[in-house]
Amino acid sequence: MLQEETVIHHHAHHFTSANHEFEAAKQGMWIFLVTEVLMFGGLFVAYGLFRGLYPEMFHEAHQHLAVHMGALNTVVLITSSLTMALSVSSAQKGHKVSSVRYLVLTLILACCFLGVKYFEYSHKFHDGLLPGGFFTNTEIKSPKASLFFSLYFMMTGLHGIHVLIGMGVISWILRRTLRGEFGPSYYTPIELVGLYWHFVDLVWIYLFPLLYLVG
Amino acid sequence: MSNNSAVVQGEDHYLNHSRGLMSWLGTLDHKRIGLMYLFSVLLFFLMGGVFALLIRLELFKWGGHNLVDANTYNKFFTYHGAIMVFLVVIPAIPAALGNFILPIMLGAKDVAFPRLNLASYYIFMTGALFAVLALFLRGADTGWTFYTPYSIRTNTTVLLVLFGAFIAGFSSILTGLNFIVTIHKLRAPGLTWMRLPLFCWALYATSIIQVLATPVLAITLVLLCMERILQIGIFDPKLGGDPILFQHFFWFYSHPAVYIMILPAMGIISEIIPVFSRKPIFGYKAIAYSSFGIALIAFIVWGHHMFVSGQSELANFVFSLLTMFVAVPTGVKVFSWVGTMYRGSIHFNAPMLYAFGFLELFTMGGLTGVFLATLAIDVHLTNTYFVVAHFHYVMVGGTLMGLLAGLHYWFPKMFGRMYSETAAKIGFWLIVIGFNVTFFPQFILGAQGMPRRYWSYLPEFTFLNRISTLGSGLIGVGFIYTAYYFYRGMRSGAKADANPWNAQTLEWKTSSPPPHENFHETPVVTQWPYEYLPEDTSMPANLR
Numbered sequence: 207m208l209q210e211e212t213v214i215h216h217h218a219h220h221f222t223s224a225n226h227e228f229e230a231a232k233q234g235m236w237i238f239l240v241t242e243v244l245m246f247g248g249l250f251v252a253y254g255l256f257r258g259l260y261p262e263m264f265h266e267a268h269q270h271l272a273v274h275m276g277a278l279n280t281v282v283l284i285t286s287s288l289t290m291a292l293s294v295s296s297a298q299k300g301h302k303v304s305s306v307r308y309l310v311l312t313l314i315l316a317c318c319f320l321g322v323k324y325f326e327y328s329h330k331f332h333d334g335l336l337p338g339g340f341f342t343n344t345e346i347k348s349p350k351a352s353l354f355f356s357l358y359f360m361m362t363g364l365h366g367i368h369v370l371i372g373m374g375v376i377s378w379i380l381r382r383t384l385r386g387e388f389g390p391s392y393y394t395p396i397e398l399v400g401l402y403w404h405f406v407d408l409v410w411i412y413l414f415p416l417l418y419l420v421g
Numbered sequence: 422m423s424n425n426s427a428v429v430q431g432e433d434h435y436l437n438h439s440r441g442l443m444s445w446l447g448t449l450d451h452k453r454i455g456l457m458y459l460f461s462v463l464l465f466f467l468m469g470g471v472f473a474l475l476i477r478l479e480l481f482k483w484g485g486h487n488l489v490d491a492n493t494y495n496k497f498f499t500y501h502g503a504i505m506v507f508l509v510v511i512p513a514i515p516a517a518l519g520n521f522i523l524p525i526m527l528g529a530k531d532v533a534f535p536r537l538n539l540a541s542y543y544i545f546m547t548g549a550l551f552a553v554l555a556l557f558l559r560g561a562d563t564g565w566t567f568y569t570p571y572s573i574r575t576n577t578t579v580l581l582v583l584f585g586a587f588i589a590g591f592s593s594i595l596t597g598l599n600f601i602v603t604i605h606k607l608r609a610p611g612l613t614w615m616r617l618p619l620f621c622w623a624l625y626a627t628s629i630i631q632v633l634a635t636p637v638l639a640i641t642l643v644l645l646c647m648e649r650i651l652q653i654g655i656f657d658p659k660l661g662g663d664p665i666l667f668q669h670f671f672w673f674y675s676h677p678a679v680y681i682m683i684l685p686a687m688g689i690i691s692e693i694i695p696v697f698s699r700k701p702i703f704g705y706k707a708i709a710y711s712s713f714g715i716a717l718i719a720f721i722v723w724g725h726h727m728f729v730s731g732q733s734e735l736a737n738f739v740f741s742l743l744t745m746f747v748a749v750p751t752g753v754k755v756f757s758w759v760g761t762m763y764r765g766s767i768h769f770n771a772p773m774l775y776a777f778g779f780l781e782l783f784t785m786g787g788l789t790g791v792f793l794a795t796l797a798i799d800v801h802l803t804n805t806y807f808v809v810a811h812f813h814y815v816m817v818g819g820t821l822m823g824l825l826a827g828l829h830y831w832f833p834k835m836f837g838r839m840y841s842e843t844a845a846k847i848g849f850w851l852i853v854i855g856f857n858v859t860f861f862p863q864f865i866l867g868a869q870g871m872p873r874r875y876w877s878y879l880p881e882f883t884f885l886n887r888i889s890t891l892g893s894g895l896i897g898v899g900f901i902y903t904a905y906y907f908y909r910g911m912r913s914g915a916k917a918d919a920n921p922w923n924a925q926t927l928e929w930k931t932s933s934p935p936p937h938e939n940f941h942e943t944p945v946v947t948q949w950p951y952e953y954l955p956e957d958t959s960m961p962a963n964l965r
């Protein structure tokens with residue numbers, strides 16, 4: 207029976223039990239996410255500094271971002287966080303088929319996100335709304351508007367790379383799920399990937415208002 | 422294969438457990454990974470040291486053009502600084518000695534994530550490869566601090582060095598993460614927090630800094646790379662950006678990084694002093710917690726690097742005041758060590774000599790740090806050789822003395838053999854005298870106004886520069902000699918028993934060298950590791 211496979215996972219020699227190993231892995235993941243917060247933190251500080259220095263420019267420049275696309279992507283990512291969470295809980299209960307189904311759904315939503323991002327980026331390229339020295343747009347009247355787009359591309363770009371990495375690790379746990387490696391007694395990797403994916407989602411929830419909804 | 426202990430004990434150990442190059446390159450054993458780090462770091466130390474000697478040779482005579490032209494000189498000090506900081510003093514103690522000793526001290530079989538540990542090593546080496554590759558292209562001439570906007574415009578291959586430092590940073594982050602989880606999750610039964618050896622406490626505080634500060638360096642270096650690739654302009658005044666922001670970001674990492682270098686060294690000193698004074702450590706909790714005090718303050722003092730960079734007066738005042746607070750937890754440690762030695766029966770073995778070396782040099786480095794934290798003095802001394810002397814006393818006097826103390830202390834554990842004690846004493850005096858002869862004159866030169874990073878100087882500075890160069894030669898001889906007697910010790914030193922120093926931390930309760938899984942049976946801890954009795958002077962006779 208597919209749904210009730212028993213999974214025997216042998217913990218590594220330096221742990222006393224599988225649960226011990228799970229707790230350690232989870233703590234490691236949380237610490238890793240803290241380092242991610244600090245890495246994005248640098249960009250948020252730069253954003254705050256330049257928004258304080260050039261408030262009018264930020265306001266004018268942000269009108270050239272497509273709010274509806276950003277909003278759509280927000281919905282897409284939040285939904286993907288939900289499907290990811292459902293996949294983790296299915297794996298914990300040993301429901302392999304639904305876990306696989308939700309993982310595939312998460313992957314599809316991630317692709318949608320990148321697809322929308324692709325259209326947004328190509329539109330910016332077309333309008334000459336590019337970082338720093340490559341900025342050629344003439345519609346925006348405020349000086350230094352290239353800075354806004356530098357920040358836009360750096361922040362969404364770094365986030366996009368995280369989405370790509372997320373898709374990579376989701377594919378990896380999908381493969382392992384298909385092989386029947388996870389079950390109620392062992393689901394550490396899928397749980398950790400879930401944490402990571404929620405973090406990627408959370409970053410976007412900050413990026414969207416900061417970049418698209420400048421008051 | 423190590424279960425039948427009676428026969429195996431003393432025969433099967435981590436060095437001969439498996440053989441061949443691949444058994445090293447693919448090892449998950451923290452001890453082997455620690456040794457790989459150690460030898461890599463020593464290789465980079467040799468490279469950085471050669472650049473240092475070249476710098477000193479150029480400065481032997483006034484007037485420039487002694488050895489190289491000014492542009493090449495700029496590359497020399499950039500390489501000396503970048504290699505020594507990113508590839509030597511940051512990884513030296515945590516990644517090399519910490520990797521080897523921490524799990525054994527905890528009574529664990531390995532670090533929490535052995536695969537990640539090996540990956541960290543290769544990440545480190547990849548970063549190093551990029552940085553060293555730049556050497557063979559157009560080099561880099563920005564200094565190790567990569568200040569903008571010059572680092573955006575220079576036509577050297579600074580991009581590769583930035584990228585290398587960025588990659589190597591992840592190794593530091595992942596090592597810190599690994600250590601934190603290891604300390605939390607893998608302590609032996611009975612090893613409560615208040616029984617934890619002080620080296621472990623120090624590594625814990627260090628790991629927190631590695632985990633919290635290095636990601637900020639990562640994003641800073643990414644942005645600087647992007648300045649060069651995409652001209653994003655965030656640090657470029659020409660495009661509306663702010664070069665001072667780069668300095669804030671850079672020092673937000675690089676000041677705490679000083680404590681990544683110094684805290685583990687302090688941990689080593691805290692282990693060595695009670696053992697060689699045959700006395701319980703004085704102020705255990707104070708030493709343990711002051712590491713966290715230092716780590717905390719480390720994050721709020723970065724602005725002292727920017728007193729003349731156009732920061733506001735108020736910021737200067739606040740950063741100056743906060744910086745002086747660093748002296749408080751540091752002083753707590755120094756007085757606790759002195760308190761430990763007071764009325765102890767002190768054994769002047771090489772590890773202890775280096776601990777004294779640490780106390781002398783680090784205290785001078787630390788106190789001149791308080792000088793420099795004082796605004797009015799700093800404005801006068803900024804960018805002079807006084808600053809150069811100050812941070813060399815801290816980094817060499819602190820980290821390198823700590824590293825050497827630790828290497829001598831744990832050498833018998835690592836290789837199962839002893840080095841020559843007499844040779845070690847000679848090496849110690851060569852290095853310590855050489856160090857003071859090199860760097861003490863630089864305090865005077867700096868106070869007299871000789872600026873740093875220049876290829877030449879006024880004729881009146883000639884005499885002290887000559888002395889400084891001679892001293893650097895002495896350090897070089899000292900290190901070559903040290904490498905020589907270590908090598909001899911590894912090859913043909915007297916066999917070391919499990920606990921040559923009669924010390925009490927767990928690594929001395931297993932054989933030397935330790936077996937593949939560190940202990941034949943998981944140890945159970947019943948007391949703290951500093952239970953030395955005043956009348957017990959039981960150091961083995963040949964080591965007294």
Ligand SMILES: [Cu+2]
Binds near residue numbers: 675679723
């Ligand atoms: Cu500093």
